[in-house]
Amino acid sequence: MRISNENKSKLDNGNIYNQQSKLDTLGIDSTKKVYSALKDKIDVTLIDEEYINDVQRYWEKRMGIKIDPVFHIYMQQNFNIKNKFFLPEVQYRLIQKSFNESKKTGAYTDKNLYDQIVKTNRQPKIYLKCVNQRYFINVNIPIKKTQITTHFNNIKDQSEFIIKPSRSANGRKVSKLIFDNNNFTLNNRVVSISELEDLYGKNFVIQELITQHSLLKSMHPSSVNTIRMLTFRWNNDITHLMSFLRIGIDGAINDNAGTGGICIGVQDDGKLNSLAVDESGNKWLNHPTTNFSFQQETFIPNFQKFKEFVIDLHHDILHHDLVSWDIAVGDDGEP
Known part of the structure; x- marks a missing residue:
């Protein structure tokens, strides 16, 4: 028996509806980024509903809300690991806010403060700080923009550096910066300090390119x-x-x-x-x-x-x- 295109479309729509209904019942938000990333690694028809219900009861008792168990399902189906203690990212963010003073977060995320806040010499050396378009070297000694080239000419043991925004995270705009023959080179192009300001804004840091194990x-x-x-x-x-x-x-x-x-x-x-x-x-x-x-x-x-x-x-x-x-x-x- 052949199925007409119209009936096939109805069947497909019905399957999609049933799958979405199951996701909704289990508390999985199909609009979230984590589901989009993992959906091809999950078989909805093989979800262990008893396990997921146990997961939901555990976290609802402790946090008073239903969690999204998509990561629990991914771990079970791909690694054969069932563990209700896995903490979804959304809930982790809530817990993080409970233990960390959000008003202080800005200071702790500013990489131009790390040499002051984190008391260890085992961190990358900072060669230049740009803070609100003002420049500093050698533990916060002010330097004029016109003196930066001379400062880097005096660095004899290194010609490759790392430049990054000082108030962002997750590896955004981290690049290797080369200084040679009085010039900075970024992504194979000679750039001026003013061009670095255009690319990185008023707050960035140039630091040591460390040698790893x-x-x-x-x-x-x-x-x-x-x-x-x-x-x-x-x-x-x-x-x-x-x-x-x-x-x-x-x-x-x-x-x-x-x-x-x-x-x-x-x-x-x-x-x-x-x-x-x-x-x-x-x-x-x-x-x-x-x-x-x-x-x-x-x-x-x-x-x-x-x-x-x-x-x-x-x-x-x-x-x-x-x-x-x-x-x-x-x-x-x-x-």
Whole structure:
């Protein structure tokens, strides 16, 4: 029996309606970015409704609202992991607001303040700050715009730098900047300081291009591949909650998942998980650019020191109890 195009269209529409109805019943918002990213990795017909209902009861009891369980479904169907304790991003943001003073967030996100707020010499050296279109060097000594070229001519040990907006996040507009023969070069084009102002606005920072550990470099050499580490203060006791490694791809200089990078979990002893994922939920047994194998047993060197490092730094962050750190592995294996 042949089905007419009209009847086939009705069947298709009916299937779409039934699928959308099921998504609505389970609390999955199909208009959200996370669903769009993961929908091809999820089979709606195979959703374990009993498990999802258990997830909903757990979080409704604790937060008084229904959560979107799309990530729980993705993890179950792609990794065979059922864990109601997974915290969806929307709920994480709510919890983050509860533990962090939102009025102070602006100061803590300004990279031109990091050398003042974060008391460690193990952070990239800042060579030039632009703050409200005023310039500073050497721990906030004012410098005239006309003196910047002379300042960089006096830097003898480095010709490659990193330039980035000082008040944005997620790897936006992070670029490599070269200074040679009295000229700055950005993306293979000679640029003036005024042109940098046009591109980066009134607030940006030029800092050291650090040398990372050979292990991290072998994964993707053109990006500094950092460990995202989360620390939490509770009753004045600060603990390390979790970590994952972010790795760039395709020759990019930044490692953020939101700009195309991949992520891989780091266990509490520093061992990497056996596969990485990207923002669209794709799984990678090998790095898509360098073919570095995540199946081999790999450890972040001195990982206990890394945990102690971020816990110690958190003691200076007084207004935020929940802090995310991006920590590089230096060429000496130290954080």
